[in-house]
Amino acid sequence: MRDMFMLSDEGLARIEPFFPLARGVARVDDCKVISGIIHVIRNGLRWRDAPSEYGPYKTLYNRFKRWSEMGVFGNIFSHLSAKGGPPGVFMIDSTCIKVHRTACSLHKGGDTPRHIGRTKGGLNSKIHVITGERGRPLGSGPINLMGSFAL
Structure with a gap:
C-alpha cells in the first residue's frame, strides 16, 4: 500500500511512557499497532481493511478499545497539547x-x-x-x- 503511515521513532518516544505495561504473552510491536490505529482512523477504514503490515486487525481493534477505555489516548492528547505551550490565538x-x-x-x-x-x-x-x-x-x-x- 503506497500511503501507509508509520510513526517515527521520535514520535513513539514521546508517547511511549503512556502505554500500559505488557503482561502475559509478548505483544505485537507498539509502533506498528499505533501506526495501524492512526492509519485506520485517518483513512476511515473498517478494522478488517487495515493492511496486514500493521499486524492482525483484531489486535489493532482490541488495543484501541482497551486503551480507549483505560484513558491512554486521552492522557497522550492532554500531554501533547500541554507541551505546545499556550497558544497565541484562540x-x-x-x-x-x-x-x-x-x-x-x-x-x-x-x-x-x-x-x-x-x-x-x-x-x-x-x-x-x-x-x-x-x-x-x-x-x-x-x-x-x-x-x-x-x-
Whole structure:
C-alpha cells in the first residue's frame, strides 16, 4: 500500500511512557499497532481493511478499545497539547444540535448531567469548541442555560 503511515521513532518516544505495561504473552510491536490505529482512523477504514503490515486487525481493534477505555489516548492528547505551550490565538466555535426525541426519556443517573434545552425549534443541545491558532481543539463542552461555559 503506497500511503501507509508509520510513526517515527521520535514520535513513539514521546508517547511511549503512556502505554500500559505488557503482561502475559509478548505483544505485537507498539509502533506498528499505533501506526495501524492512526492509519485506520485517518483513512476511515473498517478494522478488517487495515493492511496486514500493521499486524492482525483484531489486535489493532482490541488495543484501541482497551486503551480507549483505560484513558491512554486521552492522557497522550492532554500531554501533547500541554507541551505546545499556550497558544497565541484562540478561536471559539459553537453549534446547536437537534436532539433525538428519545434523548429525554433516558435515565438521568450518571456522573455528568445531560445538557438538553427546549427552544422554539424543539429539543436542542448547544456545544462550544475552543481551538488554538492552528485550529486544533483545546477543549469542548456544553454551555449551561445561561449561555456561559468554562473549559
